[in-house]
Structures are given as structure tokens and as C-alpha cells.
Amino acid sequence: MRRALLLLATTLLTAGCAAPAAEVRVEELRRPEEPPSAPLKVEPTAPADMPEAVDEGDRILSFLTPRGITAAVRFRQTARSIGAPNRGALEGGACLAPKGPGFVHVSRSSCGTDEMVAIVQWALREMQREYPKTAPVVVGALSKPGGGRLRPHKSHRSGRDIDLGLYATGNQHLPHFQPLPIERIDFKKTFLLMAYLISSGRVTNIFVNHRLQPYLYEAARSMGYDRQQLDYLFEWPRGAKSRQGLIRHERGHMKHFHVRFACPDGNSGCVE
Template structure:
């Protein structure tokens, strides 16, 4: 009897408490919201909304309620507790929302109040003040890094010690032979932090890796593309193989595929030189493109059949089985200029990289062949300074003392060499030299350009 009495008394007391304080549950919720708001002030992030409570339904029994069990069937249909609408509502409730202007002002006031509070030495040792100090330090570091990012975008500013130290903190990406650069995500790292660590924009990372806007965090160790070569995706369509010929030697025949324009021009120019110097060794031709094009390590370009590495004509009776280094003394400038002149006469040369140390010899050979300083100023960098290389097709680039790099540009849809251009190459001997050339080791005999013939820079462009 005593136990029954105590149970009944407890039920009565609980009922009286609910009757006298109906808003107790609401006060608890309000207190929780206030605590969350204070936490948001400390961290600088908006507070997350509370998740909706689980739905219940009455079972018919007295004084009891049980959680609704999910019915069998596909999600979103009748009988399912969590349909598509409920999932969207829950997701919207848990997503972080940007702060309004009023919320930002309130946070600023709260931050100032905490600063004054934590100025006291005793209060500074509390957990609350320590967390606030840590958050403030992180915020200041992020602001300083953002300012340095903007400052170091300028090329001149990058040379400063401050920018060098700042850029050195960035992670170095992994490189592959095709010019792509990859980075690896850290544990619990977001896309924005990953992009900042590698010095690229978040939008660029999403574009390169096909990441949707919904993707926020990355899996630890995931390999992501942060940069790629400007030639990425270039292939060789309609390519042909450079045929075997006595006028040149193929260093790697399996990498001798190119556009019809490239193949025809190399054949025509090399045959023209060999016809005038039949007793001299042939030209050495390096890599063009592989069959089908695409990445060809260690080259950055050589993907679409419009690039070729051509060895220099050298003095001597033999052709080395590789691209040999040339100097002003070993270069056969007369034959090399004759080859380059045949290329330039078509108007299809975008650029030809020739080391600056070899250009004076080529310049003198061109003058001996009948060209003028006025015509040469439009096609060769010399005698301009080495740094002034943007104005002419023949220009300097480091690493091109053993070969010249030829880049052509298509003039028609077929990207081939028109018959008119082939005829112009064939006429170069008559117009420039005034007749057949001799086969002296030192090169062709100096001659005069025939009166009335167009100079190189004034030739028509096919």
C-alpha cells in the first residue's frame, strides 16, 4: 500500500508542475539557442539550426506514444516517414546560412564585449577566453594570407622576400610527363582550403575535376588536378608520316608524324638544300608527333603535328646520329639559312626557336645570300637584344643550341602546302644565288639577288 501511495503522489506532483510551468520546455529551447549563438560569436561561424524532432503518432494505448516505423516501399512514397519533402526540409535546416548585416553587427558587439572581458588576466585563463583568442588568431592569419595573395599576384612583387616566403608555404603539386599537376587532399579538407593551399581558385579546381557545388569536403588522400598544359587535349587528325628521303635522316621514325603542311614543307626545303649541296651530309630531323598525336614526353608540345625539332646543318663530312650541339664555328650557317629561308617563304612559320648565340652567323649568311637589313628585321631577332624576342619568327629560346624548334600554322582546312608555295621554294635558288651553287665546304658562293625579284619579307602569303 505504501509503494502505491508513493507512486500516486509522484504522478500528482508532476502534473502540478506542468500546470504551474507550461513554458518550461520553451525556456529550455530558448536557452539552447542563446548558447548556440554565443558559440557562433566565438568561432565566427553561423549557428546551425536544430534538427526537427522525430514525428510520433498515437498507438491507441493509454498514455503512450511510439515513434512511427518506416513502412515498406520506396522512399518518398506514401507510408514512408521520410519522403523527399522531409529530406529537403531536414537538409535546409542543417545547412549553414550566410549572416545578415544585423547578425554581423551583433557578432561584432559581442566580440568587443568578450575582448574587454578577456583583457583581465584572470578571465584570460578561462576556457572561453582561450577559445576566443584562438579563433581571433586564425581569423587574423586568414586575413593576412588573403592580402598577401592579392599582393603577390603582381610579377614584380613576387621577387620580394615577403612574397617568396609566402609562396614557399604553399604545397608543391606532383607533376606528370604530360604537363599536368596534381595535389592530394588532407584529412577533413574542404575544396576551398585545398585550392588555397595550391594557389589556385576554387572554381578552377571544380572545373578541372568536375566537382559539383554540392561537394564541400574532400576525401583524405584524394588526387586532384590543379593545373594542366595549354596543349592538353590536342591530337593529330589527318596526320601523315614523313617519308624516307636522301635529303634528311629520321632520328626516330615512330615520332615522325605530322600535318601534310609540315611533312611537305620539310621535304621541299630539305630537298632544295640537298640539291644545291649534294656532297654535304643530309639534315637530321628529330621528333614531330607520334601517330595520332597527343602527349609526347619529354616535349610539352609536339601533339598536333605542327611542331618539329630540326637539327642544324653542321660543317663536316658526316651527320651525327643525334641532335648535336652547334656553335658559331661548327654551324653551317649558309645551308641552315637556305633551309630557313625556304620555310619562311611560305608564310606558314609561326616561329622558329634558334639560340641567340647562333643568330649572328645566320644573319651574316642571309646578307651574303642577298638579303637586306630591312628585310631581315622582319624575320630574325638579331641584332636586337636577347630579351627582345617577340617581334620575329626566328627568336631565341634557351635549350635550342642543338636544334631549332619549328612551329607552323595552317592556312587552309586541309593544312597542306599549296602548289604555289612549292614553286616559290623551287625558285629560291635562281632568285637568290643567280644560278647553281658550288659545293664548297664553306657553303655556296656569294651571289646577288636578281634585279626585280621580291625580297623575303615581301613574298605573298599562301
Template sequence: MTRTAAGALLAAALLACTVAAAEPTAKEIFGSQRAAAAMPSASFGFYSKGCLAGAAQLPADGPTWQAMRMSRDRRYGHPNTVAFLERLSREAAARGVWPGLLVGDISQARGGPMPSGHASHQIGLDADIWLRPMPAGRLTPAEREDYPFRSVLKPGTFEVDDRIWSSNYRDLIRMAAEDPKVQRIFVHPGIKKKLCETTGRERAWLNKVRPFYGHHEHFHVRLFCQPGSPGCTEQRSTGSGDGCGELDWWFDVALQPPKPGGKPPKPKPPMMLADMPDACRQVAGAPAIFDGGGVIAAGVSAPPPAALSYAPQVRVPIPTNRPSR
């Protein structure tokens, strides 16, 4: 290879690195959106790699729910997700199971990866429900930023604290699991163990309740891909059985501290728009729609309510597809 050719290759490589460094990440693109895409409601991709068009926003307040941590601006979801949360809150209150839901993260205005926190919650079909009943008094926006999480585990253990836990916790999770739209529910392994120990003969709903890291201050509801979303990627089936015989690995292996001297996992490179379903490029650049029904041009974000302290708006350019190499 001649020096000229080698120099040209080196220059091309450096240019590619420079372009890659300048290109915004997917979490920057979707994290900057403050309004839903004016498109038919649909989920694209998988729960941990996708986006959401035509999102609905859970109202901050309802008779039987309150949205929490509103400065995160993550109370958008597929319309069926929002309807599910409202319905669950009403039915749980009507049955005397739960006075009202404290709802945490659902999704961003157009889904996609978040600047911090969840790897999932990207297609509007995931929602976090706090394991703490709604207080009698209505919380102010400022109070919702600081209202403390509460674990249902005994401090320093993987066991449920019976001073907090009651059958109402089990019944609320059961109500959610028995909804036909729900695909699975994530809880801490200690909570799954408690549910296995305190559930009678009608145990089919336990199949949907899956143990996972964390999830001792809230439980995570995940809906099936909804009608009208052919681009949504279904998660594998939970199979059959109640899953209660599969908990030993969690307590004996997964929840144990790492071995001394072990190498930490290598961080994954940030997700780029090119890594996501093709439809997400259209979702990211679509005109915005607001609660009042108005539509504004693509690339313009809605100003956040003055009462809340959102992170500063960022105008992020949408990169074009790169040519194949």
C-alpha cells in the same frame, strides 16, 4: 551539418580523389597510340594543348632525309608538315645548301602530349631539324638511336662555334623561314645573334626566327594552322621587324643561372583528356588507319616494326566526361 551529412561529403570527396587517381593522363592516352585516327586531316587546339586527326607519317628514309630516334615513334604530322619537310630537304640539296635533313620529332600518331620531352608538337605542325648535315652513308635504325646530337655553340658559352657554323646553316634556316606555310622557327639565342650579324639587307625572314631556350642542336619549325582545321588555335603574330634588337634580355637575364636560394617552379599537374579540346576525345577513340589504307577498330594499336625497340604497348581506356559539379 549533421554527422551523417559530413560523412557523406567526406566519402564523396574520397571517391572523387580515387577516380581522379585512376583516370589515365592525356600523355598516357596519346602516347599509347601507334596509328593515325581514320578521320579527315585536321589539327585541334593549340600547339601545346591539342591533337591531330588523319596524320601522315614521314617515311623513315628519303633521298634527301633520314628520320632519327625512330623508337620514339614521333614522325607523324599534318600532311602539309610532312610535305614541307620533304620539299625543304629536296630544295636544300638541289641548291647545294644542305646534303639532306636529319629529322627529329614531329608529333605522335594522334598528336597530344608526349610521355617525355616536348610540351608542344601536339597538333602535327611542329618539327625538329637537326643542326647536323645528313651523312653520306645511310644510317641503320640502331645507329639512328645513338647517333650523337651536336651543338653549334662553343662549349660553355652562348656563342656560335665558327669551326662548325657556316653560311649553309644560315641559308637552310632562311629557306625554311621563307616558306609561306611557316609561322615561326625557334633557335638558341646565340644562333639568333649569329644570324643577325651575318645577314645582309634582305632581313624580313629573320622576323620568323625566334630565340628560345635550348635549340642549339636542332631548330624547331612551326607551321601556321592549315586549311581544313577550323579547330586549330593560331599563335599570336610575330609582328614586324627582324627581332635583332631584343636579344639583351636573353643573355642578361633568361640564360643566367638562377639566384641562390630561389624556389624551383611548382610542377604543373598532368594534362587530362578533359583539359583538351572536345574533339580530342573523338580523335583518341577513333578507328586506326595504316599506311596500307586499312582501318581497324578503335582502341587497337598497330604493332611496331620488329626491327625497332618501341616501348611496350599500353591499352589505355578513354574516360568519359565527368558531370559538372
């Protein structure tokens, strides 16, 4: 059985967005093949599927979620990511609203590719669905409406980078990125959000301080990920300079993690 839900209908211009933003419409088509309580599974080594083009430029990206459900996220692709994350630009970016299901957005740099904005909104909403009482995650910088240099970041220039906060234990609400003692970080929820994003097949890397990785690794292991999957996902227990694993060290990044997305289908000037 397939049921279609129109889940998120609006994306607003925020104060920092001078250019008109494309509307972002995320429509999720769920096929509940297994109950949401099914054990976690992931196929991180499967090649990423490109979204399928459908009517009027809409795209549908289908993938298996960490809960074993096939999700299909539908969005309209109008943005173009140009060049590399650390020297590129963005055309026709979609901009994230100041708040939405599962998140509050605290940066004026709100824009990115339609694909990234759609997947992030889907994943955060999925977290809220799974943990209805959870405090919203703080979303930081994406890119400026036209991309380009965004101080103090080196990247965030081409609409494919986004900073996301950590979950605190006890559903504590965090108004912005803030330092937390290790025992106050909810690593299980934080990793699950990462897993939802990665399951889309469109995330190339997540950057987070190496010191947090053993805790995220343990959270993933306790949730059923096997050794091969953990090796693929994490740089740890390899060193912070190994340049291996999808989840990698970046200096700082103790209060948030940084997610980088692949070049959208058909963006010929985009550089990974």
C-alpha cells in the same frame, strides 16, 4: 615552260606510328623563270597564300623560293590539326619516313599535318639538289600519330611542330642532334634551309637559341637579305625576350631548331 616532276612518292609507317598514316605525295611543279644561281630574294612581308584546292582533295601551294623560282608543292590534305601546339591533338597525320632525300629521321614521333610534312620534304630535297654532297640533316620529333602530350616537349602536340638539325661544316655527317663548336656549324646552309621553309609562307616561327642568331643573321646578310628583311626574319639584334622576329629565342635549341607551321586551311578547330 612548265615541267612536272613526281619527286617523293612514299611515306612509311615508322615504328612509333600505330595509326595508319596517310600517304604523302609531294609533286613539285617548277617554273624555272631564272637560273638557280640567281641572287637570293625573299618577300617575307607578303601575306601567306593558302594552298589552292584541286582535284580529289589535293592542294597546290605556290610560292617564290629564295632562289627566285616559283615552286608549287602539291599534296593531299587529309590530316587535321586540333587546338594549340601545346595542348592540341592530330587526326589523320601524315608520317615521315626514316630517311629520304636530304634527311635522316631519328625520332619515333613522326607525324604531322600533310602540309608540314610535304613542305619539309620539299625543302630538304631542295637543299640536297643545291648541295649534292651535303650530309643529310637529322630530323627529330614531329608529333605522335594522334598528337597529344609528347615528353619532354611542351608543344609538338598538334602536328605543326618539327625539330631539324644544324648542318656541320665540311659535309660532316651527324647521326643525331649533337653539340657543335660555333666554327663547326655551317650557318649558311642552316639559314638557307630556314629560308626555304619560310618561303612557303606557312611557317609562323622558328625557335633557336639567341646565341646562334648573330651567325645566322650574318649568313642571311651575306646572302643578300636587306635590313628590312632581316628585321622581319630575326629577333636578333633585339634581346632574347623581345618576342619579335620570325626566328626567335628558345632555351636549349643549340643543337637543333624548331619550326612551327600555321594552321592548315579549313582546320577550324586549330589554334595558332
